[in-house]
Amino acid sequence: MSNTDTDTGVSRPDEDERTAERLSSAPAESDGPAGIGAFGWLRWTWRQLTSMRVALILLFLLSLAAVPGSLIPQNGQNAFKVQAWKAAHTTVAPVYQKLQLFDVYSSVWFSAIYILLFVSLAGCIVPRTWQFVGVLRAHPPAAPRNLTRMPVYAAWRTDADARTVNAAAHRLLRRRRFRANLADGSVASEKGYLREVGNLLFHLSLFALLAGFAWASLASGQGGKLVIEGQGYSNTMTQLDDFKGTAFYGSEDLDSFGFKLDNFTSRFQTSGDQVGSAREFTAHIRYWKGSDDSKLTKGDIEVNHPLEIGDSKVFLIGHGYAPVVTVKNAKGEVVYSGPTAFLPQDANLTSTGVIKVSDYGFSEKDDKKVKMAFQGFFLPTAPANFDMSTGPRSLFPGDADPLLVLNAYVGPAGDSGLPENVYQLDSRGMTQLTQDGQIAKVKLKPGQGWTLPDNYGTVTFDGYKQWASFNVSHRPGNAIALTGAVCAILGLIGSLFVQRRRVWVRAVALPDGTTLVELAGLARSESAKIAEELAELAVDLQDDAPALDEPDPDEPALDEPERDEPGTDAAEAEAGPAPDATPDPAVPADPHSKE
Amino acid sequence: MHLASAVDPSLADLSNKLIYSAMAVYLFGMFAYMFEWTFGSKGAVAVRSSEQSSLAETVAAAAAGKPAKAAKKVTVTVAAAGGGTTTLTRTALAGEGATVVTSGRGEGEEADGPGAAGGSEKADLAGRIAISLTVLGALLHAGGVIARGLSVTRWPWGNMYEFSCAFALTMVLAFLALLAAKKQARWLGLPVMVAGLLTLGVATTVLYTDSEQLVPALHSYWLAIHVSTAIICGGAFYAAFITTALYLGKDSYDKRIAAGLTTGPLRTSASVWQRLPAASTLDKLSYRINALVFPLWTFTIIAGAIWAEAAWGKYWEWDPKETWSFITWVAYACYLHARATAGWKGRKAAYLALAAFACWLFNYYGVNIFVTGKHSYAGV
Ligand code: HEM
Numbered sequence: 001m002s003n004t005d006t007d008t009g010v011s012r013p014d015e016d017e018r019t020a021e022r023l024s025s026a027p028a029e030s031d032g033p034a035g036i037g038a039f040g041w042l043r044w045t046w047r048q049l050t051s052m053r054v055a056l057i058l059l060f061l062l063s064l065a066a067v068p069g070s071l072i073p074q075n076g077q078n079a080f081k082v083q084a085w086k087a088a089h090t091t092v093a094p095v096y097q098k099l100q101l102f103d104v105y106s107s108v109w110f111s112a113i114y115i116l117l118f119v120s121l122a123g124c125i126v127p128r129t130w131q132f133v134g135v136l137r138a139h140p141p142a143a144p145r146n147l148t149r150m151p152v153y154a155a156w157r158t159d160a161d162a163r164t165v166n167a168a169a170h171r172l173l174r175r176r177r178f179r180a181n182l183a184d185g186s187v188a189s190e191k192g193y194l195r196e197v198g199n200l201l202f203h204l205s206l207f208a209l210l211a212g213f214a215w216a217s218l219a220s221g222q223g224g225k226l227v228i229e230g231q232g233y234s235n236t237m238t239q240l241d242d243f244k245g246t247a248f249y250g251s252e253d254l255d256s257f258g259f260k261l262d263n264f265t266s267r268f269q270t271s272g273d274q275v276g277s278a279r280e281f282t283a284h285i286r287y288w289k290g291s292d293d294s295k296l297t298k299g300d301i302e303v304n305h306p307l308e309i310g311d312s313k314v315f316l317i318g319h320g321y322a323p324v325v326t327v328k329n330a331k332g333e334v335v336y337s338g339p340t341a342f343l344p345q346d347a348n349l350t351s352t353g354v355i356k357v358s359d360y361g362f363s364e365k366d367d368k369k370v371k372m373a374f375q376g377f378f379l380p381t382a383p384a385n386f387d388m389s390t391g392p393r394s395l396f397p398g399d400a401d402p403l404l405v406l407n408a409y410v411g412p413a414g415d416s417g418l419p420e421n422v423y424q425l426d427s428r429g430m431t432q433l434t435q436d437g438q439i440a441k442v443k444l445k446p447g448q449g450w451t452l453p454d455n456y457g458t459v460t461f462d463g464y465k466q467w468a469s470f471n472v473s474h475r476p477g478n479a480i481a482l483t484g485a486v487c488a489i490l491g492l493i494g495s496l497f498v499q500r501r502r503v504w505v506r507a508v509a510l511p512d513g514t515t516l517v518e519l520a521g522l523a524r525s526e527s528a529k530i531a532e533e534l535a536e537l538a539v540d541l542q543d544d545a546p547a548l549d550e551p552d553p554d555e556p557a558l559d560e561p562e563r564d565e566p567g568t569d570a571a572e573a574e575a576g577p578a579p580d581a582t583p584d585p586a587v588p589a590d591p592h593s594k595e
Numbered sequence: 596m597h598l599a600s601a602v603d604p605s606l607a608d609l610s611n612k613l614i615y616s617a618m619a620v621y622l623f624g625m626f627a628y629m630f631e632w633t634f635g636s637k638g639a640v641a642v643r644s645s646e647q648s649s650l651a652e653t654v655a656a657a658a659a660g661k662p663a664k665a666a667k668k669v670t671v672t673v674a675a676a677g678g679g680t681t682t683l684t685r686t687a688l689a690g691e692g693a694t695v696v697t698s699g700r701g702e703g704e705e706a707d708g709p710g711a712a713g714g715s716e717k718a719d720l721a722g723r724i725a726i727s728l729t730v731l732g733a734l735l736h737a738g739g740v741i742a743r744g745l746s747v748t749r750w751p752w753g754n755m756y757e758f759s760c761a762f763a764l765t766m767v768l769a770f771l772a773l774l775a776a777k778k779q780a781r782w783l784g785l786p787v788m789v790a791g792l793l794t795l796g797v798a799t800t801v802l803y804t805d806s807e808q809l810v811p812a813l814h815s816y817w818l819a820i821h822v823s824t825a826i827i828c829g830g831a832f833y834a835a836f837i838t839t840a841l842y843l844g845k846d847s848y849d850k851r852i853a854a855g856l857t858t859g860p861l862r863t864s865a866s867v868w869q870r871l872p873a874a875s876t877l878d879k880l881s882y883r884i885n886a887l888v889f890p891l892w893t894f895t896i897i898a899g900a901i902w903a904e905a906a907w908g909k910y911w912e913w914d915p916k917e918t919w920s921f922i923t924w925v926a927y928a929c930y931l932h933a934r935a936t937a938g939w940k941g942r943k944a945a946y947l948a949l950a951a952f953a954c955w956l957f958n959y960y961g962v963n964i965f966v967t968g969k970h971s972y973a974g975v
Contacts, residue, residue, distance in 0.1 A: 052936040056929060063925035063954070070918040070962070077912060105913050151674040213911075222908065272602075274804060304815040304906050315908040473908040481910070485897040492890040496931075531673045535685035538669035547667070 049116070050123030058117040065113055069104030072096065076103065118210060125203045132196050139181040140190035143504035143520075150504070150520035152531045154538045158507075158545040162515045165507035168544035169519075172537065173503065186506035198494020205487035212481025219248035222473040227261040228322045228339045229465040234258030234293070235312070235472060249474060255310040259287035260296070264319060264466040268398045276348055276397055283316050283468045301470070311474055318469035320344045321351055323378050323404050324462040329361040330455050341467045342378045343423050350394040351378040354425045355406075358413070364455045369413040374459065375425050376406040382443075404444045404461045408433040408452055499523050501530050503537065507545065517545050606746035613739030614760060618795050620732035621767075625788040627725030632785060634718035635870060722781055726774065729784065733767045736795075740764055752822045755963055759798035761823075763791045765830035782871055786837040797960075817902035824895040828888050829959065835884035836952040839945050842877035846942060849874055878941060882934060885948060889927055896920050919958035926951035 048054055073081035082102050086093040100107035147153060158165065166187055173180040173189040180189035223240035227233050235258055237243060237251035245251060267280040281303055286296040289309060299307050306313040322339035329335045335357050342353030355374040363370045381396035382403035392405050411430030433440040435453040442450040442459075449460035501523035507515050519538050523530035668686045740760050744751030752758045770787045773780040847860040848868035859868045871877070899920065904910035911917060930947040933939040939947070 052932070055936075056932055059925055059929045059932060063922045063929065066918050066922050066925075069913055070915040070922075074913065077914065152671050154669050154671040156669070304817075304902075306905065306908065313908060315906075317907070471908050475909065478904065478910065482897075482901070485893075485900070489890055489893050489897070492893060496886045496890060531671050531683045532685075535669050535671045535683055538671070539667050539685055539687045542667040542669070547669075 046123065049120050052124075055117070055120050055124065058113060058120060061113050062117060065104070065110050068101055069110075072101050072104070074102060074104060076105065118207070121203055121206065125200060129200055129204075132200065135196075136193065139183070140179055140188040140502060142183065142188050143186040143506055147504060147506060147518045147520035150522050152521040152523075152534050153519070154534055155516060155518045156538075156542075156545075156547040157510070157514045157516055158542075158548055160507075160515055160545045162507040162509045165515060165517055165541070165545040166505065169505035169507070169541055172540055172544075173505070176537070178503065185508060186504060188502070188504055190500070190502045192498050192500035194494045195498040195500040198491045198496075198498060200491070202488050202491030202495055205484040205491055208484030208487065209481050210484075212477040212479075212484055215477030215480060216475050218246055219477070220473070220475040221245040221249035221251075221253065222471055222475075223254075224317075224469060224471055226318075226341055226467055226469040227259075228341055228467040229261055229263050230339075232258060232260040232293075233470075240472070253474075255312045255474065256291055257287060257289045257309045257312070258293055259285045259299075259307075259314070261285050261468060264468050266319060266398070266466065268396065270396075270398070278397070281316060281319055281468075283319075283470075301468075311476070313473050313475075315471040315473060316468055317471045318344075320349060320467055320469075321378050321380060321399070321402075321464050322467045323353075323355075323376075323464045325355055325374070325404075326460045326462055327355070327357050327360075327372070327374075327457065328459075329457040330364045331361065332457070333361065335360050335457075337462075339465045339467075341423075342376070346393070347397065348394040349380050349397040350392065351380075352376070353378070353423055356422070356425075360410075360413070363410070370410050371413045371430075372456070373409045373411075373425050373427075373430065374406045375409065376404055378464065379403045379405070399464070402446060402464060404464075405441065406444065406450065406459065407439055407441045408456070408459075410456065499529060501533070503534065505541070514548060515545070517541065603746045606742050610739045610742035610746060613735050613742060614795065614799065617732045617736035617739060618792060618799070620728055620735060621788055621792050621795070624725050624728035624732055625785065625792065627721050627728055628785040628788055630721035631718045631725055631781075632867060632870075634715045634721055635866075722784070725784055726781070729767065729788070730771065733764070733771060736760070736764050736767065750819050750822070752826065753818070754802075754804050756798050756802040756804050758822065758826065759794050759802055762826045762829045763794040763798070765826055766794070766833055767791050769830050769834055779872065782841075783834070783837065786841070787834075790833055790837065815902060815905065817898060817905070821895060821898040821902055824891055824898065828892045828895055829955070831884055831888040831891075832952055832955050835881045835888075835948065838877050838881035838884065839948045839952075841871060842874055842881060843942065843945050843949075844868065845871050845874040845877055846945075878945070881945070881948060885927060885951075886931060889931060892924060892927065896924055915962050916958065919954065919962050923951060923954040923958055926954045 073085045075082050086097075089096075096102060100109070104110055144150070162185065166182060166185060169187045170180050170182040173187060176191075178189035178191040179193075180187055221244060223235075223243040225233050225239065225241050233239055235254050235256060237254065243251055245253075262284045265280060265282040265284070266278065269275050269277040269279055283301040285299050285301060285307070287299055287307065287309060288294070288296055301307045301314060301316045303316055306315045308314075320341065320343060322341045324339045325336065326334060327336040336355065340353055340355045342351035344351050353376065355376070357372040357374075360370050360372045362368065377392045379392055379394040380398060380402050381394050381400040382392065383395055386392050392403070409425065409427055409430040409432050411427075433453050433456065440453050444450060444459075444461035446461055446463045449458055451458050501521060503519065503521045505517070505519050507517045510516050519534055519541070521530045521534040668684065670682050670684045673681045673683060740751050740757075743757060743760070747753075752761045766787060770780065770783055773783070844860055844863075845868055848863075848865070851859065852865070858865055872880075896917075899917070900910040903912070903914075903917070926947070930944060930951050933947055934944050
């Protein structure tokens with residue numbers, strides 16, 4: 001990679017030529033191991049890894065590797081779906097599991113690809129940055145001897161003195177904000193460094209993005225909490241329904257605050273073909289910071305408007321209904337009274353839940369201490385009639401005609417010792433109450449009551465409340481990632497819209513007393529503008545170096561298709577004092593091959 | 596704040612009628628473009644070159660009218676990719692600042708075709724009618740999109756139907772903008788009409804949903820930012836795709852001609868290909884469009900991530916839509932990389948561009964319809 005040491009001015013002439021023609025500091029590709037032994041191979045591997053070809057392959061692999069995660073359910077998003085999928089595909093599921101296809105984005109192979117990509121990126125960008133600093137320090141590379149070989153070229157003869165023309169060209173280029181250097185009878189200039197700056201900025205900001213990601217995944221935590229209207233919550237481990245911490249954020253790091261859910265507003269579309277679509281969800285809360293829960297501030301939490309408290313944000317992520325039920329035992333004592341959150345099962349909020357009365361008292365029948373449980377459905381809008389066998393289904397998510405369907409279980413009191421899900425009934429050891437040989441079941445409208453069979457007391461459906469579930473999330477690193485993202489866009493704009501280009505001007509005295517002015521330009525290949533720009537420059541330069549009338553105006557060594565061949569062109573033979581004395585160095589003639 | 600106002604049914608109805616009218620007008624426009632292409636086949640002569648020579652004459656005349664010293668004239672030789680050269684001549688009349696630029700054609704350079712009309716006047720007339728119809732259709736279309744927005748007093752891209760209408764509109768407007776900027780782009784008319792009609796057709800049949808208020812998840816000003824830039828990117832990627840596909844066709848046509856055949860790929864008529872711009876022009880154009888929208892696409896993804904952070908608490912969750920946006924982004928990055936550094940020009944890069952566009956299409960239709968994720972719009 002000797003040809004990456006740009007612009008030192010000490011390299012051989014043909015090296016100079018190459019330097020002049022290289023506009024991208026992208027590393028050159030190497031063909032095979034240089035040298036022998038482990039070190040040689042290591043060097044070769046490193047070069048391969050940091051080569052553009054491998055960068056391209058890795059990028060391609062990255063996009064390919066992201067595909068399966070979008071088609072197969074992922075643990076990170078929906079663990080239930082993964083379970084269901086596994087149950088439905090028992091033969092391939094173990095293979096998928098081995099291949100980490102349920103955790104694609106944290107899998108070994110996905111990580112390997114992006115880590116390699118970033119290593120490659122570092123190996124590419126760091127040297128490029130140094131090189132670019134070198135480029136900025138040095139003068140623009142000197143004019144190649146044979147300017148006609150450059151992609152865009154213009155020339156004319158003038159009466160003006162060669163030195164004056166060169167000086168004028170130097171001024172002109174400077175005025176047009178080129179970095180220009182006048183030396184050895186020619187002007188070398190370059191412009192558009194912002195392209196390189198942009199490119200480096202873009203690639204470096206990818207690291208910032210990665211750092212943001214990494215920091216977030218190491219130091220974030222989130223918990224879920226379901227709160228019923230009228231109830232409160234304080235942000236501690238014991239009160240959270242669930243909590244996921246990380247290496248640097250555990251349950252002891254939770255911000256201290258709390259809030260009360262005063263009420264919840266929900267509104268739904270009532271007509272048209274989107275009937276039942278949600279139109280508004282707002283949780284009206286009052287919150288406090290620190291441990292003092294007497295100083296309350298009012299606030300609203302909506303779907304796109306989380307509440308920020310300290311370093312945490314509280315997001316509204318779900319809602320549902322909580323029927324309020326009072327249970328009295330046989331003696332008429334209230335053994336349970338209050339709302340119980342039911343979980344929605346479908347878009348119309350058909351909800352199910354369990355009301356557990358662990359301390360019921362004594363059964364009339366055998367005087368044993370028992371516990372009771374009521375399993376039920378809550379329908380915010382119940383159909384006029386439904387078949388108990390297909391199960392109750394709500395017609396609309398709003399509470400137009402609420403109905404509570406219950407059946408009852410009884411069993412010996414006492415804890416099974418196993419952790420219990422509050423939303424599910426573990427009916428082992430419990431029996432379902434029956435009436436006339438049928439399972440006892442009741443449909444209640446608000447205000448209605450039910451006298452349980454076998455003298456187990458009464459249940460009344462007092463009404464219902466709404467609940468809202470919140471996600472309390474602490475995620476640092478967002479600012480880093482956002483900064484990276486903004487820099488990436490700025491860098492891209494520079495990198496894609498700025499053209500880096502070089503322009504050389506050389507005026508030399510001809511034997512006949514006139515002066516030959518040559519302009520040549522080189523730009524990244526996609527640019528058609530360099531020709532225009534060169535023409536503009538040339539027109540401007542003609543103020544100081546007016547063109548002589550040529551015998552044939554179209555003929556200053558321009559329309560010769562074979563202008564590369566020394567000696568065939570009289571004008572050029574006469575023009576070039578030195579260049580054709582030595583044969584052209586073996587430089588590829590196609591400037592595009594350099595890029 | 597989020598106007599909970601109901602729907603104005605008469606405006607919503609007007610919107611539907613306008614969209615259907617726009618489709619009808621586009622359909623006629625498409626026929627007119629087809630006539631242009633058909634009539635144009637008879638007169639496929641190089642009109643551009645005569646245009647050029649007349650321009651050159653103007654310059655010469657301008658130059659001749661002044662004393663010789665007053666005109667500054669520079670001819671720049673430009674090495675063409677094929678190894679030949681082209682020239683660019685700039686003439687400035689001293690003291691007046693007026694410049695005239697002409698470009699000539701050298702040996703190795705392929706010429707741009709004369710456009711769909713070829714030399715035929717009849718075809719040119721058909722082309723002009725087609726453009727008038729396109730403008731009329733675009734006005735109706737824009738009216739439809741705006742009426743839809745007004746009927747619910749919000750941005751008219753809250754579901755896939757609305758998104759598709761807006762997206763087809765940007766495509767047509769981009770084409771008209773090219774024409775307004777006096778670019779030689781009339782050859783794009785037919786593919787733009789076909790793509791626009793297809794998009795609107797799918798929108799009105801498969802994706803249609805009544806005008807309604809938004810689900811709470813979409814109550815955010817990021818809807819205006821994120822989705823509108825996504826629409827613009829979509830329109831531009833579509834345009835770049837058309838250009839890339841035409842480039843591949845033209846390139847095969849050139850190869851077939853070089854091999855002594857007389858028809859285009861798939862036995863298409865040679866005269867169609869002759870009238871298109873040169874392969875290298877198409878190639879460059881598709882690169883430019885892709886490079887132009889890539890930063891905007893990057894912005895769209897980032898805006899989406901910011902919105903996700905506000906809505907769900909996490910800016911990136913590998914939701915299928917996010918994943919496919921990422922895949923599309925990496926695919927386009929691959930393409931740009933290939934062109935910028937690996938020096939893949941021409942066909943190889945074009946295939947990458949096509950693959951990237953396929954990712955975009957899948958992200959738009961495939962993910963919304965076949966894959967469930969958090970990005971489900973109301974009514975599809
Ligand atoms: C992490 C994933 C990467 C992404 C998303 C990415 C993206 C891009 C994009 C969009 C461009 C186009 C800018 C332009 O045309 O100037 C670009 C250019 C470039 N990239 Fe990357 N790149 C990545 C990784 C790499 C790696 C690993 C290397 C080095 C091995 C690299 C080296 C370059 C170079 C040298 C250029 C062009 C420079 C020029 O135009 O002079 N990139 N990259």
